Amino acid sequence: MSDTSKPDTKEDPWTVLRLLEWTTNFFTQRGSDSPRLDSEILLAHARDCARIELYTAFAEVPSEEQRVAFREMVRRRGEGTPVAQLVGYKEFYSLRFRVDENVLIPRPETEHLVIEAIDCVKTMKVTDRPIRIADIGTGSGAIAITLAKHIKNAEITAVDQSETALNIARWNAAHLKFADSIDFVHSDLFASVTKPETFDIICSNPPYVSESEYDDLPASVREYEPREALVAGIDGLDVIKRLLENAPPRLELGGRLIIEISPMIADLCEELVDATANLAELRIIKDLANHQRLISMAKIES
Numbered sequence: 104m105s106d107t108s109k110p111d112t113k114e115d116p117w118t119v120l121r122l123l124e125w126t127t128n129f130f131t132q133r134g135s136d137s138p139r140l141d142s143e144i145l146l147a148h149a150r151d152c153a154r155i156e157l158y159t160a161f162a163e164v165p166s167e168e169q170r171v172a173f174r175e176m177v178r179r180r181g182e183g184t185p186v187a188q189l190v191g192y193k194e195f196y197s198l199r200f201r202v203d204e205n206v207l208i209p210r211p212e213t214e215h216l217v218i219e220a221i222d223c224v225k226t227m228k229v230t231d232r233p234i235r236i237a238d239i240g241t242g243s244g245a246i247a248i249t250l251a252k253h254i255k256n257a258e259i260t261a262v263d264q265s266e267t268a269l270n271i272a273r274w275n276a277a278h279l280k281f282a283d284s285i286d287f288v289h290s291d292l293f294a295s296v297t298k299p300e301t302f303d304i305i306c307s308n309p310p311y312v313s314e315s316e317y318d319d320l321p322a323s324v325r326e327y328e329p330r331e332a333l334v335a336g337i338d339g340l341d342v343i344k345r346l347l348e349n350a351p352p353r354l355e356l357g358g359r360l361i362i363e364i365s366p367m368i369a370d371l372c373e374e375l376v377d378a379t380a381n382l383a384e385l386r387i388i389k390d391l392a393n394h395q396r397l398i399s400m401a402k403i404e405s
């Protein structure tokens with residue numbers, strides 16, 4: 104990549120296409136799962152344009168300033184920094200969320216949770232008041248804010264035990280113009296959530312990685328995203344167990360609890376739900392990779 108700092112020769116200019124090809128190859132060698140996409144996002148960011156615009160600019164030669172910015176991001180990406188932290192945002196459900204090292208980078212799998220919550224709301228017959236939704240462990244606010252966009256007249260409570268994460272979530276809500284529909288609460292699960300008393304939907308993408316799985320995560324996750332957003336004890340179930348215990352008293356009868364899980368703990372989660380007296384109608388929902396990714400269940404009378 105150091106070649107790009109040299110003056111272009113007539114035969115071999117560093118065009119957009121050539122930069123993308125070189126960088127895709129470089130990221131492939133560095134083990135990236137999405138080398139071409141990473142390259143495009145970084146080059147579009149350096150050129151301050153939409154990614155799609157690169158496709159009509161293949162023959163153009165980026166300015167020296169753009170190439171310097173691109174080269175620095177490519178170097179850091181090569182060392183492991185996530186693309187989202189280099190550009191400062193991540194797209195989730197067609198919204199752009201600011202992220203930094205204080206929050207988990209929203210993952211595409213979590214969009215299934217949003218879809219399930221929206222589907223559940225459609226079946227609810229609440230007409231005399233807003234639908235009440237809690238997002239426990241909101242991180243960047245991706246789930247809460249996306250639900251605020253897609254569910255009209257919802258009253259959303261977004262909770263996190265990390266004040267730095269909540270600050271990012273508040274910034275995202277204000278920037279995307281949904282701050283009015285979301286109440287942000289600094290709390291350990293429901294401990295400091297005083298109102299509303301009950302919710303129609305409680306959703307959560309909690310930490311669910313076990314201590315031993317954490318050691319095997321790629322360095323680009325371990326070294327750049329907050330450990331407390333990922334790890335939940337020896338078996339990854341610490342927070343999920345507490346949610347299954349603490350959420351039902353805060354749910355309306357017929358309300359739904361929706362939790363993202365790891366496929367590794369799906370069977371254990373099913374057993375835990377079966378053993379919880381006031382939860383029933385368990386659905387286990389798979390992601391696009393056919394992995395068991397969500398548990399969704401209803402509050403019943405115990």
Ligand SMILES: C[S@@+](CC[C@H](N)C(=O)[O-])C[C@H]1O[C@@H](n2cnc3c(N)ncnc32)[C@H](O)[C@@H]1O
Binds near residue numbers: 241243244246290
């Ligand atoms: C896996 S991240 C999910 C972030 C975001 N909801 C998303 O899907 O991208 C889990 C989040 O839960 C928060 N968290 C962990 N334990 C918590 C607890 N006991 N109470 C509240 N928040 C908690 C972490 O700080 C982190 O922001």
